Amino acid sequence: MIGNESPTLGAAHILVVEDNEINMELVRDILRAYGYRVGEAFNGKECLAYIEQETPNLILMDLQLPDIDGYTIVRQLRQQERFQALPIVAVTAFAMKGDREKAMAAGCTGVIIKPIDTRAFPRQVEAYLRGFTEQTQDT
Numbered sequence: 001m002i003g004n005e006s007p008t009l010g011a012a013h014i015l016v017v018e019d020n021e022i023n024m025e026l027v028r029d030i031l032r033a034y035g036y037r038v039g040e041a042f043n044g045k046e047c048l049a050y051i052e053q054e055t056p057n058l059i060l061m062d063l064q065l066p067d068i069d070g071y072t073i074v075r076q077l078r079q080q081e082r083f084q085a086l087p088i089v090a091v092t093a094f095a096m097k098g099d100r101e102k103a104m105a106a107g108c109t110g111v112i113i114k115p116i117d118t119r120a121f122p123r124q125v126e127a128y129l130r131g132f133t134e135q136t137q138d139t
């Protein structure tokens, strides 16, 4: 699914939801370097306010936020028609099998594990923008 070509999809619009400023800066800088338009939300409330105004092409969702947890936000978004097909990728330090399944059950399209692999990250983002969907684990 992940191509070898330069990972850029023009002016795709990505909302990054992340409360840690260092993580936000890292992700934002990488995405901008690849030409993406980046929106930022540092908590759940900012995320919900942002998407009232804008419909990004992809959301990168930290699941551990100071106010509303990311799972709850994803479930809320999936209830709205305009967000049903939107790629929403959890970005989380949780790497246990159950955590991944919990994210997928909440409606995430996939999971990227923190700390992010800065070399792989642009291709992961591109794959999700192109419609890649992580397969849910068998039971």
Ligand code: MN
Binding pocket: 018, 019, 020, 062, 063, 064, 065
């Ligand atoms: Mn966090």
